[in-house]
Amino acid sequence: MLIHVPNVLSGEEVRYCRERLEAAEWTDGRVTAGEQSAKAKLNLQIPQDSDVCRELGEIVLRALGRNPTFNSAALPLRVYPPLFNRYDTGMHFNAHVDNAIRPIPGAGFRIRTDVSSTLFLSSPEDYDGGELVIQDTYGNQSVKLPAGDMVVYPSTSLHSVNRITRGSRWASFFWSQSMVRDDTKRALLYDFDRSIIETRKALPDDHPAVLGLTATYHNLLRQWAEL
Numbered sequence: 001m002l003i004h005v006p007n008v009l010s011g012e013e014v015r016y017c018r019e020r021l022e023a024a025e026w027t028d029g030r031v032t033a034g035e036q037s038a039k040a041k042l043n044l045q046i047p048q049d050s051d052v053c054r055e056l057g058e059i060v061l062r063a064l065g066r067n068p069t070f071n072s073a074a075l076p077l078r079v080y081p082p083l084f085n086r087y088d089t090g091m092h093f094n095a096h097v098d099n100a101i102r103p104i105p106g107a108g109f110r111i112r113t114d115v116s117s118t119l120f121l122s123s124p125e126d127y128d129g130g131e132l133v134i135q136d137t138y139g140n141q142s143v144k145l146p147a148g149d150m151v152v153y154p155s156t157s158l159h160s161v162n163r164i165t166r167g168s169r170w171a172s173f174f175w176s177q178s179m180v181r182d183d184t185k186r187a188l189l190y191d192f193d194r195s196i197i198e199t200r201k202a203l204p205d206d207h208p209a210v211l212g213l214t215a216t217y218h219n220l221l222r223q224w225a226e227l
């Protein structure tokens with residue numbers, strides 16, 4: 001399931017992140033890649049242990065906390081501290097699959113990567129190429145979103161970033177361990193939640209249909225969630 005989450009960051013927050021990133025030191029993106037994907041990767045990143053990465057990561061995490069679409073789609077148990085990358089003209093990331101298990105630096109535990117996210121920090125007009133191409137059950141999906149918007153997709157998917165032919169593409173990216181590891185089940189719960197939201201627009205909250213659907217949603221989540 002591939003979900004577009006609009007307006008995760010406000011225009012003001014995007015501007016602030018860009019300003020801080022402009023002044024930051026960028027390093028070779030291969031530092032966080034596994035052995036195979038390092039060969040496929042040509043981009044720049046902000047060092048994970050830098051103050052700017054931590055500060056902007058907090059802004060992204062706070063924005064995720066207040067976003068009902070992200071929470072409904074990803075059902076996050078733990079979110080990896082957000083990273084920041086950049087592809088200048090000529091840079092790209094060939095097809096790869098992300099590592100299944102990632103240690104959280106300094107935290108003393110690891111997360112399973114169930115859900116991948118890219119939060120765009122450049123406007124589509126600022127660059128050519130740079131689409132995130134995700135291979136899913138329905139074929140290749142090509143994603144290029146407005147600054148502040150995010151795409152959420154299963155970490156099981158092969159994905160790539162097309163070569164930039166003009167300008168520069170900046171983004172935040174990170175993984176979440178979901179309470180529901182299986183993408184099919186997560187997708188069912190997401191559709192279910194959306195249907196409940198639509199039903200609540202038409203019926204009062206104490207209507208037996210709303211109560212019944214909400215109870216069933218929670219009982220399904222209770223069956224499937226691993227904490």
Ligand SMILES: O=C(O)CCC(=O)C(=O)O
Nearest residue numbers: 085098118132161171173
């Ligand atoms: O830049 C992106 O949108 C994706 C980055 C990515 O796939 C990765 O770093 O593993």
Ligand SMILES: [Fe+2]
Nearest residue numbers: 096097098159
């Ligand atoms: Fe990736």
